[in-house]
Amino acid sequence: xxxxxxxxxxxxxxxxxxxxxxxxxxxxxxxxxxxxxxxxxxxxxxxxxxxxxxxxxxxxxxxxxxxxxxxxxxxxxxxxxxxxxxxxxxxxxxxxxxxxxxxxxxxxxxxxxxxxxxxxxxxxxxxx
Amino acid sequence: xxxxxxxxxxxxxxxxxxxxxxxxxxxxxxxxxxxxxxxxxxxxxxxxxxxxxxxxxxxxxxxxxxxxxxxxxxxxxxxxxxxxxxxxxxxxxxxxxxxxxxxxxxxxxxxxxxxxxxxxxxxxxxxxxxxxxxxxxxxxxxxxxxxxxxxxxxxxxxxxxxxxxxxxxxxxxxxxxxxxxxxxxxxxxxxxxxxxxxxxxxxxxxxxxxxxxxxxxxxxxxxxxxxxxxxxxxxxxxxxxxxxxxxxxxxxxxxxxxxxxxxxxxxxxxxxxxxxxxxxxxxxxxxxxxxxxxxxxxxxxxxxxxxxxxxxxxxxxxxxxxxxxxxxxxxxxxxxxxxxxxxxxxxxxxxxxxxxxxxxxxxxxxxxxxxxxxxxxxxxxxxxxxxxxxxxxxxxxxxxxxxxxxxxxxxxxxxxxxxxxx
Numbered sequence: 284x285x286x287x288x289x290x291x292x293x294x295x296x297x298x299x300x301x302x303x304x305x306x307x308x309x310x311x312x313x314x315x316x317x318x319x320x321x322x323x324x325x326x327x328x329x330x331x332x333x334x335x336x337x338x339x340x341x342x343x344x345x346x347x348x349x350x351x352x353x354x355x356x357x358x359x360x361x362x363x364x365x366x367x368x369x370x371x372x373x374x375x376x377x378x379x380x381x382x383x384x385x386x387x388x389x390x391x392x393x394x395x396x397x398x399x400x401x402x403x404x405x406x407x408x409x410x411x
Numbered sequence: 412x413x414x415x416x417x418x419x420x421x422x423x424x425x426x427x428x429x430x431x432x433x434x435x436x437x438x439x440x441x442x443x444x445x446x447x448x449x450x451x452x453x454x455x456x457x458x459x460x461x462x463x464x465x466x467x468x469x470x471x472x473x474x475x476x477x478x479x480x481x482x483x484x485x486x487x488x489x490x491x492x493x494x495x496x497x498x499x500x501x502x503x504x505x506x507x508x509x510x511x512x513x514x515x516x517x518x519x520x521x522x523x524x525x526x527x528x529x530x531x532x533x534x535x536x537x538x539x540x541x542x543x544x545x546x547x548x549x550x551x552x553x554x555x556x557x558x559x560x561x562x563x564x565x566x567x568x569x570x571x572x573x574x575x576x577x578x579x580x581x582x583x584x585x586x587x588x589x590x591x592x593x594x595x596x597x598x599x600x601x602x603x604x605x606x607x608x609x610x611x612x613x614x615x616x617x618x619x620x621x622x623x624x625x626x627x628x629x630x631x632x633x634x635x636x637x638x639x640x641x642x643x644x645x646x647x648x649x650x651x652x653x654x655x656x657x658x659x660x661x662x663x664x665x666x667x668x669x670x671x672x673x674x675x676x677x678x679x680x681x682x683x684x685x686x687x688x689x690x691x692x693x694x695x696x697x698x699x700x701x702x703x704x705x706x707x708x709x710x711x712x713x714x715x716x717x718x719x720x721x722x723x724x725x726x727x728x729x730x731x732x733x734x735x736x737x738x739x740x741x742x743x744x745x746x747x748x749x750x751x752x753x754x755x756x757x758x759x760x761x762x763x764x765x766x767x768x769x770x771x772x773x774x775x776x777x778x779x780x781x782x783x784x785x786x787x788x789x790x791x792x793x794x795x796x797x798x799x800x801x802x803x804x805x806x807x808x809x810x811x812x813x814x815x816x817x818x819x820x821x822x823x824x825x826x827x828x829x830x831x832x833x
Contacts, residue, residue, distance in 0.1 A: 286749075294746065295753070300819055311823065315783035318743055318763060318771065320823040343821035345783075347745035347762065351819055 286348060287382035294348040299358035301341045308409060310401025312394045319346030321354050321398040327366065327406055335366040342398070349384055349392040353377050357395035366403055372396050414755040415801045419640075419733055419794035420580055420617060421759055425683065426642035432686040433644065436679035444676040445665060454678045461685025468688045469634065469651055470625040477650045477671045478681055482616040483530040485635035485650035486574075488661055488672070489612045490534040493572045493633075494519060494543050495659040497607055517569040519607070521546045524557055524586075526777040527576050531614060535574075544571075555584035555725035555778045562591055566598055572610045577618035581761060581774040581790055582725030583734025585622065588613050592630020610656060616640055616648075620691060621700055621732050632656045638680065642795070643687030647680030699795050704732035706793055710802050711735050718810055724775060724788060735791045736761075738775075738784040741820045742813055747789055750812040756805045761788040783824060 286294075303324035313319040326339035340362050342354040356377050361369045374393045378384045384393060416424075425433075436457060442450030444458045459473070466473040479485045497519050523535055525548040535546045547565045551557050557575060566573075573595060575586050592611055599608045612633035615624055619636050626634060633656065637648040652658060652671065664673025690696075714721055720740035739747070744760030751758060761772025763786065770776070771785035780788075789809075793802070 291749075291753075294749070297819060302821060311827065315781065315786070315824060315827065316770070318783065318786035320820075320827055322821070322823050322826070343819065343823050345741060345820035345823050346743050348749050350743070351746060 285385065286352075287384075289380075289382040290349055290352040290384065293352035293355040293381065297342075297351055297355035299341050299355065299362065300343070302343060303339055303341050306341075306402075308402040308404070308406025310398045310403070310405055312397045312401055313346070313350075319350040319392050319394060320344065321346065321350065321394055323354070323358070323395070323398040323402045325361070325399075325402045325406060333365055337361050337364055337366070337369055340399075342395075347388075347392055349388040350394070352381055353384070353393050353395040354398070356380050357399050361399055366406075370400060370403055372399060412755045414757065415805050417756060417758045417791045417793060417797070417801075417805060419797070420583070420790065420792035422639045422645065423642045423794055424796070425639075425644055426687060426690055428690060429643055429683045429686045433679040433683040436682050440678075442678075444678055445667060454676070457678060457682050458676050461681045461688075464685040464692075465649060465688050468624070468692050470627050471651055472654070474669060475652055475654055477652055477668045478676065478684075479648050479650055479672055480646055480674075480677070481639070481648035482528075482614060482635045482637035484672075485637075485648050486528070486530045486614055487534050488650055488658070489574060489633045489635060490521070490531065490538060490572070491661045492658040493610050493612075494538055495661060496657040497571050498543075499659060500607065500657070518542075519544045519571040520567050520569045522549060522562060522565045522570060522573045522575075523547070524549045524551060524575055524777075526551055526555070526579055526581075526774040527574070528580055528614060528616070531574055531576070532773070549575075551579075551584070551778055553779050554729065555579060555582045555774075556729050557586045557591075559587055559590050559594060563594060566609070570609050571607050572612060574612040574614070577613045577615040577622065577624075578731045578734075579725070579774060580617050581772060582736045582778070583617070583731035583792075584725045585618075585729045585731065586613075588629045588631065596630055607657065610658070617731060617734075621703075626651055626653065633658070638684035638687055641687045641691055644680045644683040647677050647684050649684070700732055703793060703795065703797070706797055706799060706802060707732055707735060709799065710791060710793070710806070713802070713806050714809070717806065718813060722784075724780065725778065733793050735793075736788060737791075738780065738788045739813055740784075740787065741822075741824055742787045742816045743820075744786055744788050746816055747787075747809075747812060750816070751805075751808065754808045754812070756808055758792075758805075759790045761790065762786045 306324040307327040308325045311322040322343045324341045328338040330336050340358045344354040374396045442454035444454040462473045462476050538544045549561050595611045610632045613631050614635045632653040634651040639645040724736040744762030748760045761775045763771045775785035
């Protein structure tokens with residue numbers, strides 16, 4: 284299986300790895316049977332002009348190289364974005380930003396967008 | 412960076428003496444062993460000489476050695492060829508419109524294990540699908556060893572074939588082949604003369620290097636193996652077929668291999684195979700196997716001592732001297748494998764992600780591991796060229812990589828089970 288350079292880069296030196304204490308929202312997806320579990324933490328700040336902005340984002344992932352790389356990439360894509368913009372990030376966006384994923388990995392390990400969306404949902408629930 | 416190869420169960424490098432023996436048979440002595448002229452006779456002599464060496468190693472006669480392209484083909488012949496022979500003796504009508512076999516006789520029954528190599532499992536599933544046989548898949552114990560009592564219980568009046576692997580390719584555990592052989596002999600002795608006797612097959616691919624493979628002693632009728640696991644070339648293997656065994660060819664063509672396997676002989680491959688067998692038979696082998704065992708024990712002890720939350724999969728004792736298979740908590744195998752490879756260390760994993768399969772290793776699941784334990788597995792298999800220094804370097808790197816991956820995974824697995832994240 285051939286991974287792109289970008290995937291290997293994010294796998295070996297993932298961005299925004301870790302956790303956030305007192306996060307505004309947390310999302311976890313995946314299951315141990317498939318082998319991938321992803322957890323995303325977001326810190327949201329309200330900006331008068333732009334609205335709700337993802338000021339900080341971190342991830343923790345148990346999974347294969349592409350699971351770690353997609354987690355890392357989705358945090359890059361979402362950081363500094365508004366909630367609306369972040370909700371529009373798709374798995375294809377993540378894969379494209381990583382210069383592609385092996386076909387078999389497109390579905391099983393490309394769940395990071397879902398983890399992000401779960402974290403946002405969790406934030407919106409917490410807000411109420 | 413000098414690379415470290417710890418995947419000898421996947422394949423072995425061709426021994427230099429083996430290669431030397433093979434080389435003339437590509438361009439100089441290139442004849443077809445079936446040709447009557449001198450070129451052909453030269454090739455035939457080489458094939459016969461290799462056949463003799465191999466027969467000698469297994470305590471068989473040369474006419475019982477059938478050369479194939481490798482263990483996968485040998486195993487396919489074993490399963491499908493026995494059924495073919497059964498149906499030639501007990502014919503049935505195949506109803507095309509309903510895909511049902513109409514027979515007065517019971518459908519033949521095969522016993523195998525749940526943790527065989529895929530070439531056996533998939534062959535069994537194929538004959539089941541085609542309605543040719545029913546198959547029982549015996550589960551190994553938690554230690555990865557097949558219990559003789561489970562086989563005894565599974566035998567039925569219509570059992571025609573029992574196929575049990577000698578040494579498991581993933582966890583290296585050893586099956587009690589000799590005892591199973593005795594059980595089958597006893598069962599067959601009670602059958603009537605016209606009855607189809609149970610045929611005993613073993614896939615000995617991972618056993619030949621380290622275990623007694625004398626066919627008489629094992630009590631097997633069929634035995635498969637591959638040359639590339641014993642420092643021989645790829646693309647050649649053999650099926651031992653005990654004289655008088657009810658089995659038919661499954662590939663049509665020429666009259667090669669006592670009409671059991673059509674296709675031009677892989678002469679250089681067979682020559683290399685013969686030399687490889689000769690080399691593992693010589694007196695140095697025992698000493699070498701002992702040093703492999705010592706190194707492997709060092710490997711297991713060091714990993715379990717120095718890496719927290721590591722477990723050994725499969726019996727510690729009833730296992731091949733060259734095999735270690737671990738599961739590491741909170742780590743996924745593909746990432747582990749890839750990281751090790753970047754550091755120049757080659758090994759293998761039972762994680763689904765590494766193979767393109769959807770579920771993790773059927774072997775690890777069959778001995779009761781949870782999916783995440785199977786995903787977090789690593790197989791390290793050593794061989795005659797492995798050094799202690801290589802093992803120490805590999806473990807040092809393994810430790811660092813596991814620490815890194817565990818930092819990334821945090822405690823997501825525990826949280827998943829606690830559902831605390833909600």
